[in-house]
Amino acid sequence: MVKLLPVALAAFFGLAALPAGAEEVPILRIYTYDSFAAEWGPGPGLKAGFEATCGCVVELTTADDAIAVLRKVQLEGATTKADLIVGLDTATSAEARATGLFAPHGLTLDKLTLPEAWTDPDFVPFDYGYFAYVYDKEKMPNPPKSFEELIALTDDIKIVIQDPRSSTPGLGNVFWVQAAYGERAPEIWAGLKPHILTMTKGWSEAYNLFLAGEADMVLSYTTSPTYHQVAEGVDKYAAAIFTEGHVAQTEVAGVLKSSEKQELAQKFLAYLTSVEGQKLIPTTNWMFPVVDIGADLPAAFGEAPTPKLLEIDAADIAANSRAWVDAALAAIQ
Amino acid sequence: MVIGAAVALLIVLVLWSITATAATDPGTSPSRIDLPWLVLTTTIQAGLTMVLSLLVGTALAWALNRLRFPGRELIVGLFASAIVTPGIIIAFGLLAVWGRAGWVAEFTGVRIPIFGLGGILFAHVILDASFAARILLARLESVPDFRLKTGQSLGLSAIQRFALIDWPAIRPTLPGLGAIIFLLAFTSFPVVLLLGGGPANQTLEVAIYSAVRLDFDLRGAVNLALVQIAICAGIILLASAAAPIPANLGRSAPQRWRDGAWVQALQEAVLVIGVLGFGLPLLAILIDGLGPGLGSLLAQPGFWRSLWTSLAIAAASAVLTLLIGLTLAAARAASPGRLVKTGIGAPAYAYLAVPTVVLSLGFFLLARNAGIDPELAAPFVVVLANTLLALPYAVSTLAPPLEAIATRRGKLIRALDLSGTQQFRSVEWPLIAGDAGVVTALAFCFSLGDLGVIALFGTQDFATLPLLMSRALGAYRSNDAAGIAAIMLLLTLAAFVLIPKLFQRLGHARA
Known part of the structure; x- marks a missing residue:
């Protein structure tokens, strides 16, 4: 009965059920805010780009805004299924850090072109405005x-x-x-x-x-x-x-301590801040990229004061x- | 009885699950809010909205009941569709007509200050009075023929006719309707902020939202929610106590009794003002949404997925609302004392008093504590939430006619020794089919309304039209959002014209 329920549900609402046996491929679960994961947001492109090289499946789970995403993880605590949160910002990251739920990102972020030097050991910036x-x-x-x-x-x-x-x-x-x-x-x-x-x-x-x-x-x-x-x-x-x-406002991403896929999650962070990942940001999230993406930055961004x-x-x-x-x-x- | 208790229990569970979580988390701290002031301003705003909406609604229903003209059904559908259209859309429609860059300012050069208490009341009255008009019209149209014929042969004046025939028909519905409108206005939050003109106008709901989201002060949020529920419960109980036993039941043939010429002119004037006031903002939404940008919206597969999801959820919650609403209303009608009646009916309203953000949190915690994956639970929660949201409308619409049947025909039913099913099929159903149609249409359309309740449940694949619209609005895609708003309005309009007609036919077939 318990097993039938989700299947019946998926059939009833015409949702795609997960293929059986998908467990062999690791699943990276990312919590993010709703418009990030929208069809026209950066989510789908980043998912496809990362899946092409990681040998994994990326699953985006949403809440209606960035603060709700943090609250959701706080409510779930150590039992959360999330491996990563994408979409907090510098105004909320101090509070997020205080929850003690986040692990250090472990990346050397030496290519950043942010207006201020980045020293945060836990959160990785992925766009700003x-x-x-x-x-x-x-x-x-x-x-x-x-x-x-x-x-x-x-x-x-x-x-x-x-x-x-x-x-x-x-x-x-x-x-x-x-x-x-x-x-x-x-x-x-x-x-x-x-x-x-x-x-x-x-x-x-x-x-x-x-x-x-x-x-x-x-x-x-x-x-x-x-x-x-x-x-x-x-x-x-x-x-x-x-x-x-x-x-x-600098938007950031962080890995949860409770995640069993630390390495994979860090790889995603590295992809998110790579030139390839950053190319997707400007025309989907309408913010500045955090590394130099050269000619892939539409000229209008350069003209923005x-x-x-x-x-x-x-x-x-x-x-x-x-x-x-x-x-x-x-x-x- | 059981269902009434279940509805109440669910709300207790929601609040309890949040309090239990708050108890394990020492990090929460109290918010500082000027509570008496917030309660006072919110109560004044909601009280004014209620009085104005009932007055305007009664006038519109009165005019619509008397006049016959081509396109009347469309107007009736138009009025009904306002309440289920998300308030934010109505507010933007209102601004498109009355705002600084709106039609009125453009054509006349007159700038009307729409922001402030006046704007809030205007938007709320558009949302609520049109709904009141639809419900009251259904009551007026159930005035039995013999009363009309007697009245006509006595040569009643227009005023006497209203006082002696119409008023007894609509009075039993007014307290329940008033309570609903009060609760809606009391808990309204995005519209109040949008048109309020700054923090001087706000509701308790914004403080609760901030306690949950920004401060993450769960205990404080529950306490504020309890204050809101207590005030609203007071209103609900007052309304239940003030509701008299209804006098009328039945169906009336199309009216052939016209009022005098100048009264008719007044009715026409009321209707024209009503149609302009209510129709223009909706028309603005349609014009804005059905423009050249529509093609790109219709080409998105995501739009069609959301449309089907919305329709499936709407159908499911409409059926559920009708079943639960009929059961509650019938139980209320069959029970003896006023106290028991209130006990059965009141929980249905309570849901409207619980802040959305608290409900969303509570449902999320309940699902989690029960070990259910929130992503899988999302469709069920949406259906359940929409059903609960539509329930007070169902009870307040269905209870008066069912009670009238119980008082007027109770002896006959007992004398004939009808079984419950027979009683329903041969006595009650033919008389309430019209009301049931309105309820079903309402419930169907509600799932095109607010979705704040699954704020924490989201997945990438599960999206309904309102969710898609807020995504579009949040990503500069105003054209897509306008298109979705217009399509939702059209769907609502269609549902309100077609579903009651279908039920009317079903009622006649069985009669």
């Missing part, structure tokens, strides 16, 4: 060049941001203002208040409000205009570069992020 406010060049010929210039604009200039309690860019925005202004952060938030059209649950609602013309600027990434250039041939969007600098990097200490984030979020929300309440 800068948070930025994106605007329409036709409607906004003179974009603000700092948070203070944005605040000084008339109140009918509206921005859309994401709730830091439910969205990673929303949280990144709080870190950004904090890194740029320190103790003055609540003052900046209070200044932004009249410009905030609304604060959405996730990135997609905010970005689509902006595309629908409801707001003048949206909190997104410097690579967002690149998507419109490469995939749609539309050149009217741009990211406003702020003189105080920008906070970067490189802002000054505002560094922010992971330990500082772990200790203070809640207080920062509370202060920001209180200032715009």
